[in-house]
Amino acid sequence: MEQYEKIRQGEKGAWVSIGAYIVLSSLKLINGYLFLSSALLADGFNNLTDIVASLAVLIGLRISQKPPDKDHPYGHFRAETIAALIASFIMATVGIQVLITAVSSLFSGKEEAPGMVTFWVAIGAAICMYGVYMYNNRLARQIDNHALMAAAKDNLSDALVSTGAAVGILGARMGLPWLDAAAAVVVGIIICKTAWDIFYSSTHALTDGFDAGRLMSLRSSIERVQGVRTIADIKARVHGSNVLVDVIVQVDPKMTLIESHRICDEIERKMEKKHNIMSVHVHVEPYMEDHKSLKAT
Numbered sequence: 001m002e003q004y005e006k007i008r009q010g011e012k013g014a015w016v017s018i019g020a021y022i023v024l025s026s027l028k029l030i031n032g033y034l035f036l037s038s039a040l041l042a043d044g045f046n047n048l049t050d051i052v053a054s055l056a057v058l059i060g061l062r063i064s065q066k067p068p069d070k071d072h073p074y075g076h077f078r079a080e081t082i083a084a085l086i087a088s089f090i091m092a093t094v095g096i097q098v099l100i101t102a103v104s105s106l107f108s109g110k111e112e113a114p115g116m117v118t119f120w121v122a123i124g125a126a127i128c129m130y131g132v133y134m135y136n137n138r139l140a141r142q143i144d145n146h147a148l149m150a151a152a153k154d155n156l157s158d159a160l161v162s163t164g165a166a167v168g169i170l171g172a173r174m175g176l177p178w179l180d181a182a183a184a185v186v187v188g189i190i191i192c193k194t195a196w197d198i199f200y201s202s203t204h205a206l207t208d209g210f211d212a213g214r215l216m217s218l219r220s221s222i223e224r225v226q227g228v229r230t231i232a233d234i235k236a237r238v239h240g241s242n243v244l245v246d247v248i249v250q251v252d253p254k255m256t257l258i259e260s261h262r263i264c265d266e267i268e269r270k271m272e273k274k275h276n277i278m279s280v281h282v283h284v285e286p287y288m289e290d291h292k293s294l295k296a297t
Helices: 001-034 038-064 078-108 116-143 146-173 177-204 214-222 256-274
Strands: 230-239 242-251 279-286
Touching: 001 038, 001 177, 038 078, 038 116, 038 146, 038 177, 078 146, 078 177, 116 146, 146 177, 214 230, 214 242, 214 256, 230 279, 242 256, 256 279
Parallel strands: 242 279
Antiparallel strands: 230 242
């Protein structure tokens, strides 16, 4: 699938998230206020924040579709990763707020019995958000989109938040008011953990980090290309949803330019077919018996 088409597919997932959040936050806030459920109200405000995070992802996807220009010769694909980074900050803020509120409520000793309708709203919201998570997670893996994957993880966190709210509401109605706050603490920890995972993945990509195991797999594939005697150096980095590979291969010094070029073409085809990598820069050097390459002049 062409890279810009992948990004347009990713936009569909962002819009699905935004639509779900608008509907669910409205239901939660209205019912939480009418039927006296602080857990459902908190969940509703959480979804309002998620709308902002989803919009950040959508803006990042839109920016990444801009073609290369003089200032960005490699394109704007890293806007996706920056969007995921912003989403992680928003999630962390929500997670910390949930933890602070939950811990305060846990030690306040307040006892409230919200209406049963709030329980069903929370359960329905959890099922709905899990469905959105499954859709976005599958789409993100199909198009290998980091920003959409971050949004999918946020969808899963929201499903867990609603589940925790439902447990707390049911506990409060059964005479266990502390269960509401305890469940909220667990949910807050889950949100913060998810935010950390997205933050780590985004910063790793933005600092040109690359999985060592995956790099070895790329190296192994190139080494098996007919005509490649050895690999002098190989590097790779993530650029939005793309992977950029730079490799120096050594070949028989008696090869003609046309034969060496054929090897480069074969490496590019293999990287695209086996690893879905379309951007590969191959530099060819003559192989020497002492494994030292001649330096280009």
